[in-house]
Amino acid sequence: MTIVGIVALFLLDDRMxxxxxxxFIMAIIALSSVVVTGYAGQVSLAQLTIAGVAGFLLGPIANTFHLPFPIAPLVAAICAAALGVVIxxxxLRIRGLTVAVVTLAMAFxxxxxxxxxxxxxxxxxxxxxKPSLFGWDLSIGQGLEYPRVTFGVLVLLVLVAVAVSVALLRRSRLGTEMLAVRANERSAAAAGVSVVRVKILAFAIGAFIAGIGGSLLAYQQQTVTFDSYSAMAGVALFATVYLAGITSVAGGILAGVSAANGLIFIFVDELWSVSGWYVVVSSVLLIFTVILNPEGIVGPAHSVLANRRAAALRDKAKASPDAHATDAIPTEELPAQPRVLDRTGQSExxxxxVSVKYGGAVALSDVSLDVPKGALVGLIGPNGAGKTTLMDAITGFADYTGDVTLSGSSMGGLAPHNRIRAGLGRTFQAIELYDDLSVTENVKVGRTAAVHRPDVKTEHTDIGHLTEVFELLGITEISERPAGELSQGQRQLVSIARALAGSPNLLLLDEPAGGLDSTESRWLGERLRRICESGVTILMVDHDMDLVLSICDEVHVLNFGELIASGSPAxxxxxxxxAEAYLGREAQVHG
Incomplete structure (x- = not known):
């Protein structure tokens, strides 16, 4: 791209x-939308206005504080980043379309x-x-010298640096956390991700990038006015980015090329006078893009590449003689007798x-229980008994009274992601995977909890630990497949793998056998036993009574929010x- 851009700068006439x-400049500003909206999922319509903040501050900063290039535009971009965080x-408290409305209002x-x-x-x-470095004039020039190739090369180099940085961000831990927040904030928090921190960083990074672009646009225009940074122009730019492909670097660059007054705009205007029709045509194309291809113009190319990678991995898996068959079903019977638990030590x-109320409705009423270290404990009850609510209370997603103690430490007042970092792992009844991410990327999100835990050894935060988790659950051969392509059973295992990636002391499983037949449940039960034997304590909610009563060491029963029984499966x-509340009288007779 760099070489093509430099050649084009020399070959094109002045207007082109x-x-x-x-x-180039609009592509930089478009990449700020890729970070904020494409990665973190926060729809911001104020990126061009944020760029204008840097553009309007550039002159006063350089003249008042006598800061040279490139320090002046960097300071201006930092100021823009500060405002971006405020916007x-x-x-932090609202989501979706409301965020777009608020950012647009603040832009106005x-x-x-x-x-x-x-x-x-x-x-x-x-x-x-005028930008200059070591006495070398880098300005865009005036009169017959306008526009100078030197300034174009400068802008191109900045674009390349920003594009590479945004691409590296996508592959970093922070980038993975952003994608997790974009896909599902609740699930991200349950993986140990601080949703607030990720959103603030996304807005700060995106605003800084926009500020860099706004400073370059000021250098290009030489006199800064509101016209280039208006709120409605920002809406038009956002639409162009979405049309091109807001989730990728390639889409951001294409958006720059397609933006108003950009290369394609001028090329079309040379052939036909586009006047106001350019925006109209772009709007119509945007409507069709939203309906037919939400990933934008670059989406099909990404899909082709992803399909090729997936096909290559499937071929590799078929060719491997010792491939780990993920859909294989164990033939051994699960242990008929529960293990003898050691209750002499501290409970996990x-x-x-613990009580939870929603308005006047009581979801949980004074529930008290303990889970021994190393145990596999079941939590059962009819629909509406309060099982998932209890899971939400333990992980901080539901307000409760009473006390939740993990490994001797009270969880009172801790946010969900901090509870996860304290040693909890959590899966959800709805599974809540990030379907557009690969299995490995889904599981890597769970490493966030382990990274922030001082009691976890370093090897539990590296790729080697993920490999162990994949092997433990038998999902090695699907590790690079998109989560959206997986079967129900595979999705359950990936969800558990993501929770295990954080090296939890206690793993909370909500309906892990949901949607599985009896044979698949046995297969899952065998793996849960292996997880428990590896040192992880498990508290499991499930309606599959054969599974719960065959693998659990002890079982607790809820009914209408109250704990009505606790004991061994027998x-x-x-x-x-x-029997009367849940299993039924017939089950008691046959039990």
Whole structure:
């Protein structure tokens, strides 16, 4: 791309070269939307306005503080990043379309209060300084020298640096956390991800990138006015980025080329006078893109590449003589007798009078139980008994009274992601995988909890630990497949693998056998036994009574939010109260 861009700068005439330079700059600003919206899932319509903050500050910063290039644009970008964080603060409490409305409203506010304010800006705008480095003039030039190739090369090099940085961000731990937040904030928090931290960093990084682009646009225009940074122009740019492909670096670059006053705009205008029709055509194309191809113009190319990689991995798996067959079903019977638990030590989990109310409805009432270290404990009850609510209370997703103690430490007041980092692991009844990420990327999200735990050894945070988790659950051969392609049983295992990646002391499983037949449940039960034998304590909710009573060491029973029985599987089978509330009288007779 760099070589092609440099050649184009030399070969194109003045007008086309200007369009190419504008495309480079708009691509940088578009990449800020890729970070904020494409990666983190926060729809911000204020990125061009944020770029304008840097553009309007560039001149005063350089002139007042006598800061040279490139320090002045970097300081201006940092100031833009600060405002970007302020604009993004509402996203900490709201989601979806509301975020877009709030960011657009704040963009209009900044434009009205600052950009269009003659008392602040003046009637003629703000003059931008000429960039120079070691006496070398890097400005865009004037008169017959406009536009200078040197400035175009400068902008191109900045674009390449930003594009590489955004691509590296996508592959980093922070990038994976952003994608997790975009896919499902609740699931991300249950993997140990601080959703608040990720959102703030996304807005800060995106605003900094936009600020870099805004400074370059100021250098290109030489006199900064509100026209180039208006809120409605920002909406048009966002639409262009979405049309091109807002989830990828390639989409951001294509958006720059397609932006108003960019290369394609000028090329089309040379052939036909586009006037106001360019925006109309772009809007129509955007509508069809949203309906037919939400991944944007670059989406099909990414799909082709992903399908080729998946096909290659499947072929490799078939060719491997010792391939681990993920769909294989164990033939051995699960242990008929529960293990003898050691209750002399400290319990892994202690619940003391835990109650949860939703308005006037009581979901849980004074539930007290303890889970011994190394045990595989079942939690059963009819629909609406409060099982998932109890899981939510333990992990901090539901407000409760009483006390939850993990490994001797009270969890009171801790946010969900901090509870996960304290040694909890959690899966959900709805599984909640990130379907557009690979199995490995899904599981890597779970490593966040282990990274932030000082009691976890270093090897539990590296790729080697993930390999062990994959082998333990038998999912090695599907590790590079998109999660959206997996069967129900495979998705359950990946969900468990993601929770195990954080090296939890206690693993909470909500309906792990949901959607599985009896043979698949036996297969899952054998693996849960192996997990427990590896040193992880498990508390499992499930409706598959054969599975729960065959693999669990002890079982607790909820009914209408109250704990009605606790004991070994044999004791639960013979308990009349349980039979009447959940298993049924016939089950008691045959038990």
């Amino acid at each position: 070269r200007t369009g190419l330079i504008v495309s 993004g603060l509402p996203a 506010a900044v434009e009205a209060i600052w950009f269009r304010n003659g008392d602040i800006v003046g009637t003629s705008g703000v003059e931008a300084p 989990l202690i619940l003391t009078d 004791e639960i089978r013979s308990n009349r109260t349980v």
